[in-house]
Amino acid sequence: xxxxxxxxxxxxxxxxxxxxxxxxxxxxxxxxxxxxxxxxxxxxxxxxxxxxxxxxxxxxxxxxxxxxxxxxxxxxxxxxxxxxxxxxxxxxxxxxxxxxxxxxxxxxxxxxxxxxxxxxxxxxxxxxxxxxxxxxxxxxxxxxxxxxxxxxxxxxxxxxxxxxxxxxxxxxxxxxxxxxxxxxxxxxxxxxxxxxxxxxxxxxxxxxxxxxxxxxxxxxxxxxxxxxxxxxxxxxxxxxxxxxxxxxxxxxxxxxxxxxxxxxxxxxxxxxxxxxxxxxxxxxxxxxxxxxxxxxxxxxxxxxxxxxxxxxxxxxxxxx
Amino acid sequence: xxxxxxxxxxxxxxxxxxxxxxxxxxxxxxxxxxxxxxxxxxxxxxxxxxxxxxxxxxxxxxxxxxxxxxxxxxxxxxxxxxxxxxxxxxxxxxxxxxxxxxxxxxxxxxxxxxxxxxxxxxxxxxxxxxxxxxxxxxxxxxxxxxxxxxxxxxxxxxxxxxxxxxxxxxxxxxxxxxxxxxxxxxxxxxxxxxxxxxxxxxxxxxxxxxxxxxxxxxxxxxxxxxxxxxxxxxxxxxxxxxxx
Numbered sequence: 356x357x358x359x360x361x362x363x364x365x366x367x368x369x370x371x372x373x374x375x376x377x378x379x380x381x382x383x384x385x386x387x388x389x390x391x392x393x394x395x396x397x398x399x400x401x402x403x404x405x406x407x408x409x410x411x412x413x414x415x416x417x418x419x420x421x422x423x424x425x426x427x428x429x430x431x432x433x434x435x436x437x438x439x440x441x442x443x444x445x446x447x448x449x450x451x452x453x454x455x456x457x458x459x460x461x462x463x464x465x466x467x468x469x470x471x472x473x474x475x476x477x478x479x480x481x482x483x484x485x486x487x488x489x490x491x492x493x494x495x496x497x498x499x500x501x502x503x504x505x506x507x508x509x510x511x512x513x514x515x516x517x518x519x520x521x522x523x524x525x526x527x528x529x530x531x532x533x534x535x536x537x538x539x540x541x542x543x544x545x546x547x548x549x550x551x552x553x554x555x556x557x558x559x560x561x562x563x564x565x566x567x568x569x570x571x572x573x574x575x576x577x578x579x580x581x582x583x584x585x586x587x588x589x590x591x592x593x594x595x596x597x598x599x600x601x602x603x604x605x606x607x608x609x610x611x612x613x614x615x616x617x618x619x620x621x622x623x624x625x626x627x628x629x630x631x632x633x634x635x636x637x638x639x640x641x642x643x644x645x646x647x648x649x650x651x652x653x654x655x656x657x658x659x660x661x662x663x664x665x666x667x668x669x670x671x672x673x674x675x
Numbered sequence: 676x677x678x679x680x681x682x683x684x685x686x687x688x689x690x691x692x693x694x695x696x697x698x699x700x701x702x703x704x705x706x707x708x709x710x711x712x713x714x715x716x717x718x719x720x721x722x723x724x725x726x727x728x729x730x731x732x733x734x735x736x737x738x739x740x741x742x743x744x745x746x747x748x749x750x751x752x753x754x755x756x757x758x759x760x761x762x763x764x765x766x767x768x769x770x771x772x773x774x775x776x777x778x779x780x781x782x783x784x785x786x787x788x789x790x791x792x793x794x795x796x797x798x799x800x801x802x803x804x805x806x807x808x809x810x811x812x813x814x815x816x817x818x819x820x821x822x823x824x825x826x827x828x829x830x831x832x833x834x835x836x837x838x839x840x841x842x843x844x845x846x847x848x849x850x851x852x853x854x855x856x857x858x859x860x861x862x863x864x865x866x867x868x869x870x871x872x873x874x875x876x877x878x879x880x881x882x883x884x885x886x887x888x889x890x891x892x893x894x895x896x897x898x899x900x901x902x903x904x905x906x907x908x909x910x911x912x913x914x915x916x917x918x919x
Contacts, residue, residue: 367919405765409918426918431767439758445694454688458681459767488695508767 356380357541358404358510363413365399365565373399375565377413381510381541381558386532388552388559389545390652396565397545398438401512404543405435417510434459434508438515438545441499444488448479448498451487452505459506466505473501476534477527492519500528507540514545529555553648563656576651584617585646586625588638607653614650617643681768685776693780700746701787707738708792711855712799726856728889731796731804732882733855735789736817740848740877742785743821744828745841751829752837770915774908778822785818793885802886809892810884817877820900823907824873830914847874854878873903 358381365374373396381387391397402408404415406426415422415429422429443451449470456466474480477497482490487498500516513532517525532555536542546552552559553573560570569576590611606615617625622643629641693700711734716722722730754760763773797804807813829837848854851865852874858866869875876896883892 402761407761407765407918427767427769430765435765437758437762437765439762441762442692442754442757442759445692446688450687450691454684455766458684486695 357383357418358543359414359416360400360404361414361416363400363403363415364411365396365403365408366411373565374403374410377562377565377567379560379567379570381543383509383539383541384536385558386536386542386544386556388556389543389562390547390549390552390559391562392547392656395562395656397562398514399565400562401435401514401543401545404429404510404512405433406430431460432508433510433512434503434506435511436499436503436513436516438518440492440495441502443495443498443502444486446487447484448474448487448490448494448501449483451498452501455502456505459508461506469505470501473504473531476531477501477524493521493524496520497524497528500531504531504535507535507538509540510543511535511540512543512545515547516544517546517548517551525551549649549652550647559648561652561655568655569651573648577646577648579651579654583619583646584622584625584643585650586615586617586629586641586643588613588615588629588632588641591636591639594637607650609653613638614653616646616650678769678772681772682776682779685768685773686779689777689780690783693784697784700742700784704738704742704746704784704788705791707741708734708788709795711737712792712796715855716799725889727800728802728886729857729882730855731793731800731802732885732890733878734796735792735814735885736854736878736881737848738788738792739785739814739818739881740821740854740874741845742781742788743818743823743825744844744848745825747781747822747825748829748837748841751826752832752834755829756834764915770912774826774912774915778819778826781822782815782818785822786814789814789818804886805888807884807887807892813880813884813897816897816900816904817880820873820904820907821877823904823911825907827907827910827914830911852878873900876900876903 358379360377360379363374363377364372366372375396377396377400379387389397389400399408403410404422406422406429410423417429417432420428422432441451446454452470452473453463453466456470457463461469474483477500479494479497479501482494482498487495490498496516496519500513503511503513516532517528520528529551532542532544536557544552544556556573558570558572559576560567561576562568569579590613592611606613608614615625626643629638629643632638633641690697712731715730719726751760764770766773793804796802828840832840851861853861853869854874854877858869858875861869876893876899879890879893879896880900882890883896
């Protein structure tokens with residue numbers, strides 16, 4: 356494994372335990388997602404890898420070398436897109452990308468070539484020579500990504516790279532993230548966007564209150580919900596309490612949305628049940644689709660808007 | 676080699692970052708000098724020879740202090756709050772390169788105001804300044820010390836405290852620091868404080884090299900500045916390298 360994090364704990368001076376015994380290992384060529392709510396400890400983790408924070412205990416190794424003891428080397432081996440906007444007002448994207456590429460040690464000829472490729476791939480051409488102070492947040496984010504990708508380190512860490520980016524360019528960006536891994540980088544992708552992560556990562560870990568509470572491929576994690584399908588009901592806020600589910604599966608309620616796990620052979624009855632609820636005025640609408648990583652995520656940590664108290668198990672897994 | 680290469684690239688980056696407001700900052704800071712040179716005679720229509728020389732040579736010192744101890748810490752404090760300082764700290768470059776590159780750009784902001792302030796002062800009062808060649812290292816020393824100390828303030832303190840302290844510095848430097856007057860005008864206790872702080876030394880070094888015939892060259896003040904410069908740089912470097 357290229358990046359190995361063992362038993363990493365970070366306690367701030369305020370007493371906040373932001374990371375609590377984290378173990379992660381990421382291989383060359385792998386895109387690894389780190390999911391979690393705001394405050395789950397994701398940024399603290401990457402800041403330790405890149406040498407901005409010193410771990411309270413535990414180890415961080417890249418290619419077997421101790422990065423806690425050599426933060427300067429960590430900065431050379433990792434390229435990093437921070438969560439905050441990059442300080443490039445006054446620079447054009449062309450200048451910013453070129454400067455960072457050269458600061459990471461590449462020759463100007465190589466940097467120009469790679470910059471041209473990235474700018475084409477991310478469709479940034481029309482903004483290439485515009486002062487970054489006049490760019491939208493989304494375009495700036497893409498420029499920040501290009502800055503991290505133009506001369507990539509062996510580990511590339513991207514902290515919320517798609518924030519503010521439009522849906523079309525998000526796809527272009529994800530393609531470039533994959534390209535980075537295909538060229539041998541270990542990509543650590545920090546996000547709270549579960550749906551995007553599901554499509555883009557090889558493996559992922561879910562972080563909650565500083566601890567890894569689940570880790571695996573998206574398929575492995577989805578297997579944990581125990582249902583291949585997900586019935587999502589949008590509840591009528593004025594309706595009385597819902598009658599019991601005819602399925603022996605757990606369901607999670609988030610606000611007025613109710614997600615019910617449904618076995619594949621129960622798809623027909625599930626739709627029938629949902630239809631009857633709609634006719635009876637309990638639900639406004641419903642959808643049946645494949646179970647997603649979001650279901651796993653919500654089941655494990657709840658939803659940001661509702662957690663922790665309002666996420667409730669409305670059906671018991673063992674109820675008939 | 677890596678140090679020089681990253682220094683060159685970082686100077687480019689920092690200068691481009693400040694490009695939008697660089698002319699404005701230079702203009703405001705030049706106005707500082709001009710304001711003092713042109714404004715003092717309005718307050719005090721009859722000025723003796725020493726006071727005229729003090730004002731003409733104190734104005735550039737005040738403009739250097741105002742950038743280094745006020746504008747710089749506020750800007751760096753802001754960068755700290757918005758996370759951009761951490762971004763720069765995450766770059767694969769020696770921290771020394773970053774710090775020296777940033778200081779270089781700040782020095783470049785300071786110098787035009789100093790030159791213009793001196794020229795306007797000499798013209799306004801009809802002075803024939805016998806400038807010492809030592810004025811170049813002296814001005815660099817004053818500018819470097821004020822920027823280093825300013826950087827240290829911003830590195831050590833939270834942003835809000837930096838803003839409050841720098842505002843207090845403005846009042847302290849303008850009203851109660853012997854830059855446009857001699858230290859013996861101050862009460863004894865404040866005079867004693869100024870013997871330790873760098874501001875008085877900045878004034879002495881500036882006027883001592885701009886008008887050596889009037890004030891003489893104060894070697895002790897150079898020493899005081901050197902100590903503060905090293906202290907400011909050391910504290911800043913330590914803060915930049917520190918992992919929280």
